[in-house]
Structures are given as structure tokens and as C-alpha cells.
Amino acid sequence: MTQLGEIQQAILTGESAAVGSLPVPESYRGVTVHADEVDMFEGLESRDKDPRKSLHVDDVPVPELGPGEALVAVMASAINYNTVWTSIFEPIPTFKFLKKYGKLSPLAKRHDLPYHVVGSDLSGVVLRTGVGVHNWKPGDEVVAHCLNVELESPDGHNDTMLDTEQRIWGFETNFGGLAEIALVKANQLMPKPDHLTWEEAASPGLVNSTAYRQLVSRNGADMKQGDVVLIWGASGGLGSYATQYALNGGAIPVCVVSSPEKAAICRKLGAELIIDRSAEGYKFWKNDTEQDPKEWQRFGARIRELTGGEDPDIVFEHPGRETFGASVYAARKGGTIVTCASTSGYMHQYDNRYLWMNLKRIIGSHFANYRESWEANRLIAKGLIHPTLSKTYSLDETGQAALDVHRNAHQGKVGVLALAPQEGLGVRDEEKRAKHLEGINAFRGA
Template sequence: MQQILDAITAGQAGDATSEDFASLPLPEAYRAVTVHKDDVDMFEGLEARDKDPRKSLHVEDVALPELGPGEAYVAVMASAINYNTVWTSIFEPVSTFGFLERYGRLSELTRRHDLPYHVVGSDLAGVVLRTGPGVTRWRPGTEVVAHCLSVELEDSDGHDDTMLDPQQRIWGFETNFGGLATIALVKSNQLMPKPAHLTWEEAASPGLVNSTAYRQLVSRNGGNMKQGDNVLVWGASGGLGGFATQYALNGGAVPVCVVSNEEKAAIARSMGAELIINRSEEGYRFWNDEGTAQDPREWKRFGARIRELTGGEDIDIVFEHPGRETFGASVYVTRKGGTITTCASTSGYMHEYDNRYLWMNLKRIISSHFANYRESWEANRLIAKGMIHPTLSRTYALADVGQAALDVHHNLHQGKVGVLCLAPEEGLGVRDHELREKHLTAINRFRGV
């Protein structure tokens, strides 16, 4: 791996060619973050919050998988933590080994994924090492990021919207050989150009959440946001919400940002948001202490506060991802004919709401899951142009990935948490220093918070 890292360093200096990368010997094994099939029951009887990713995430050497047609090996300089890694590490809502078993039954090639360990991670920034038969776009030595959509596209359903492919999966969550490793195996159509003004860790951090926010809010497959829309953004300074806030502002909408403390409110204001609701200060309690019933009076109080901020207007689009805790309020405060877009459900999947406020007011609930190929490229293009910025707040070493996942699990983070894989330190990988200097404040907005 040191030889690979040396070649990447030389490539950054302009002293290594594609042929140099193609001739590099590949290791038989590489360092990776895994969960083990034998550990699936290790947290039996514990509440979700008490399950500790530091106990289930292993950093170990694993065998390099065979490279198949249409695939690529990528030397991973940096990756990031997403909630799907947290879910994988605590084996909720289900063990991911069921995903790997089903994928393994699909073909001889996919059988490689059905292993007693799962290499996790759905983000990366790095350098192409090898490509399999049929790959024409990407050459060894190319600096790339990866989106996490894995599809087979052998059925007609996915050819209008790749997210509708019956074999759609999230790489590193529903497939093996993910990005929290020194080498990753990806389908070549997951690869996109690395934004040249960002460091490795900055470039790795937007992938999953940026594309997810783009589809959920901007795309015609999601909220189809337009100028002037009032957009309610839950967790407006978090991994998803931080991008949703940027997209609302960038697209001429008016974000109403819900945050949990003044520190997070300050981040939202620094992005340009003006309408802020601090949930802790204002004390909204949508559920009783037992979590068995909601209080519609609190929905009404919340809606009144929104109208106070907007000058009497209701919400056009709700960017909804907490799920159970907030969904009843989200449906209530949306304007007649408005839209609630939903993904993730980090506070619980069993949503409850009063259907009268949906049905009689012609509101719509739109489900949204990651992004298709076009949406992922559009989202990455906006990052590369400096129109949307990473939300990276902190970076961990690969050896400390358990702590990084625990921080995300307990919501102790802001924005995104990065992980250095092959990169020996932060701050490496920048090529376009002029563009970086222009946006340095925005790039570092979440740092140190």
C-alpha cells in the first residue's frame, strides 16, 4: 500500500502517469472496516442508543476481491460516516448480512459479496487503480469520488430512473467492499470526477448526503423546489439538512431551519438562512413522555411560529428525515397542496400523522431514497463548481472509526464526519487553489464546531 500511496503523491506532483498506476502491483489483502456475521446478536436486549459501534466495527486486513467486468479498484484516500454505517454497526433495523446473502444469490459475480464479514462505507475520494473489462471512461491514476448507487440495469424498470431498478442497492450497505477501507471495489458507473479545489477528506464527505438532498428537494423526483418556496428543513445544520439548507438558498427558496441549539443556529445563519427555529429554546414536545401519543396543540404552536417567521405563509415543502418524532408536525404545517418529502427516519420508521390534514388539504407525501445517476452527477457538479460546499466538521483516522460512528450515533457531530484511509494527514489532494481560496470560508464553515 505504501507503493500505491507513493504513486498517488507523485501523481499529485505530475510525476506519475496512468501507465505507472496500471503497472503497480496490487496487494493480496487490504485494511478495511468490517462487521462480522458472528457478532449479529452481540447487542441483544439493549436499547438502540446503548449499542456501541466501537464494539462491533473491526479494523482488519481482508482479502482483495476479484475484479469483474464494469468494475474498478479505487485506492481510498478518505471516506466518511453515514447513518447507514451506524445502522450496520448496531445491526438495526436488520442485519446487513441478509442483504449480502440475497445479492450473492443473483449471479456468479455477485457471490463474492456474500461473506462472513461486511466491509462498510458508502463514500470515498481516491484514485483509480485498475478497471475491469468493458470500462472505457476511467483510467488508472484518475482522481475520483464515488456515489453509492449500485444497479444491474438488466430490467426495463430502471432505465427512466435508475433508482427504480429492481436490483437497486446502496454500495457499502447492501453490498460488500465499501469505502471505509484502503481499497474499494465499485462499479465504474459509480465514479465521478473529484472536485479539484477540495482535499481528499472534504471531497469524500458530500457523496451520499449531497446526492440524497438534491433528489429529495431539487429534483422532479422529489420536491421539485422552485424560487420563493418556503422549505422547512429539519436538522438544518446536520449531514442532510446542511445540504438542504444550501440547496434552498442556492435555488431562491426560503429555508425555515429547525435546529436543536444556538451553535447549530449560528451555522445556519452563516450559510445565509434568516428564519431559524431553535427547538430546545422553544420547547416543542410533539410526543408525550412515553412516546405513545402526539399533542396536536404542539403542532399548532409550531405552525404559528412558522407563520410568524414567514409573514403569515405556510410551508411549501418539508425536508423530512427525522421520521417518527417529527412527521405528524410536518404533515400539519405543510400548506394546502404542499409536499412532504421523506427519507431516512433516523428517530424511528413507524410514522404517525392525522390523515385529515393530508387528505382534506390535498397534501402529498413523496418518498425519496438516495439519487439516480443523473442526480448524483448534478449534485457533484455543483460541489465541483463551488456552488454547494462540503459540511465536514471533523476527521478521524481509520483506526478510530468506531468512535466516529459512535459520535454520529449519539448525534454529537455537526455536518459530516470524515475518515482518513490512505491519506496520511488532512489537507492533501487540492489541485485548484484559486477556486479553493475563493470559497475557503464556506468550505470550513462546519470545522471545529
């Protein structure tokens, strides 16, 4: 049996604590993009770029373990939109991030390689910890959030997202989670929810923490009970968590989706106010350069029809260019548009009269700090928020999984198995799981 096989066997037989006495292999399989292929899609529109052609599964060396870091045996991971961006080399190839990071210190130089191991989610077991790590030990079953910070500057000590050297692990750093082994900073680690499988536990990380900060945290929209919250893509990776947070927090979600199937998922979560933008034919752009304010008005009227005459207190924005003009228009006077991601384009256009004359606010929100991520994971562990996993692929099928997300042919989150040989493994508390099974499976088969 290989060294990695021994580690896998110890975890699968419930002997995770034994991994500390097992040797760490010299190499592992990871999903990569290659620096010599960054021009492979030149001349193609974004929608025509195929992640199956750019994402590879390679044997790569296990990186050196530095102070304050941990090596994790990855049982499962998940696809996020940043993996799609990485795979199509937009808006810039991630090798530019790695090169910049590599200049920071001799230790950071490890990340500047001609290949990039991608992925910003994981669940797994700690293999080794570096000097100075006290809260985690080999054998601990963990999930990881994706905030990588240095914290040598004072800027990040009120909010680590403001650290001058803040990066997203697996996107702006190397050795990410779509792999059999990952390298993380110890302050990325959080306890694995014990009632979830490996693939379920891996799937919330990035999107759950992002939605928490964007909607619930004081650093975001600071949602309160009774707020009307307009949620774009309400059955998707981000939106499905925003919908849950709105419902749990006593707010009133207005869920915008693009099909009857997606509307059904929102209803399954407990939402009642739903707009199927495809069925109702909203077209916010007349052409590539001109928006249609009459469509904003029609959209706003539809929201008021559903809410009994109320405009949204908060707009949960992430599509970006396609929807942003409508979002600024739709928010109530004094309302908040909180934005991240921009999956339909970064160059937003809106009519500033609706913003300035109505005292609305636009808040930029990016991932979450360790505290916010911990709180978001705690809510998962308590069964108050549930994973939104709809489908799981093998590591070798990561390209197809990323294509699904690229083409919006998915619901919720798409998972990827790494060392876990099949779905359904890793549950440590069957009794708790039984209480929440309906919520856990809400997106399955969608």
C-alpha cells in the first residue's frame, strides 16, 4: 500500500489520529492549470472557454511546511467560481498572483511555480502542523476557509480582510483544495461538522462565509429582522446561503431565479416570494452598451407586488454587470446594495441619480475574516444552516464540474471527491444528521 493509501485507510477506518505517525508522501495528485497554456483560449468568448481543456490532474511534490501552517489530507473539495476564472485565465492568469506572492518572502517563493494547484474549499484531516501551531494537531478532522493573510501590517488587525497581504487560498495562492493534500495556514482551519459527510462538509466553506459577511455581518449589510432582501441567483452557490440566512434571521427574501426548477428549490428552503426572471422575460440591457430603465421599473413594480408595496432594504448582488443597474434602482430609499463576485462582468453601470438622490449605499464585500468564517461554520455545525450540495464528481472529473458551474448548469454547490473513495462517508453523529436530513438533502439531484 502506498503512503497516501495508508493515510486514506486510517481515516476511512475511523483511526484519523493515527495519521500523525504515518509518513507524509513525497507527492500527491492535484488539479492544476499550467503556465505555458495561458493563451490556449485566445480569441474565444468567455462562454466558449472549456475548463476541461485547461484543468489537469497531475502528480505534484508535497510543499515544504512552514511556520504557522498545516498539511491536510483532503477527503473532498468543491467548485467555486474562482476555479472557473482560473481555468479560463480570466480576468488575468492566476500565475500573476503567484509571482507577486512569491516576491514577498523566501517561504512565499514556494507558491511561484509553473503549475497552480487550485481550489478554495476542503474537508479532511490534519497531517502535520508547522512550528508555532498550538490549536490543531495531526488527526483533527477539519474544514478550511479560504482567507490567507500575513498580518504583519497593522491594517488587518481590526478586520483581517483589510490586511495588506490578504489573498484567497487556492486562487491567489498555490497548493489549493482540489487535491489529495493541501497546504493551508493554521488560522484557516475550523472543526468539521460531525453530522455531515466529507463532501457535504467541504461544500459550504467559501460561499457560506461570503454570504454571512455580505448579508449578516456588520462589515456587510448588517441585516435585521423584517428586512426585505432581494437575492439574485437565490438557488445558486452564494444565493442559496443568502436565502437561508434571510429566513433564519427573520428577514423577507425575494428570490430571483431563472427557471421553475430553481424556484422550486427556493420554496423547499422556505422562501415564498419568488421571481422567475426568465419566465417573466426581464431584459435589462437593450444591447451591449445601453440599459433599459423601463425594465428596471417593471422589475421594481413586480417586487412591490410581491411584498405588499415595499422595496428591498438590501439587495444581495453578485451577478454584476447584467443586473447592477436594476439593483441600484430597486433598492429602497436609504437602502443598501451589497456586492461581490460580478460573475456576469466587472464593469458595472447604473444611473447614479437613483443612488445619490435616494441616499442609497453600495457596499463592497469580499469573502470573510476568520471570525465571520468561524461563525458561519458554527451555524452549519449546529444544523441551523445546511450545505447546498447538489452533485459530486471525482477528482478526475473536475474539468466537467467546473464546466457545469461555468455554464450555470448546476444548483447550489458542486462537490469533488479527493481521498474519499465514494460519497456518504465521514459522518460521526448519525443522530444529529437524522434530525436535519431533509435540509441537508434539499439540493440533491436538483
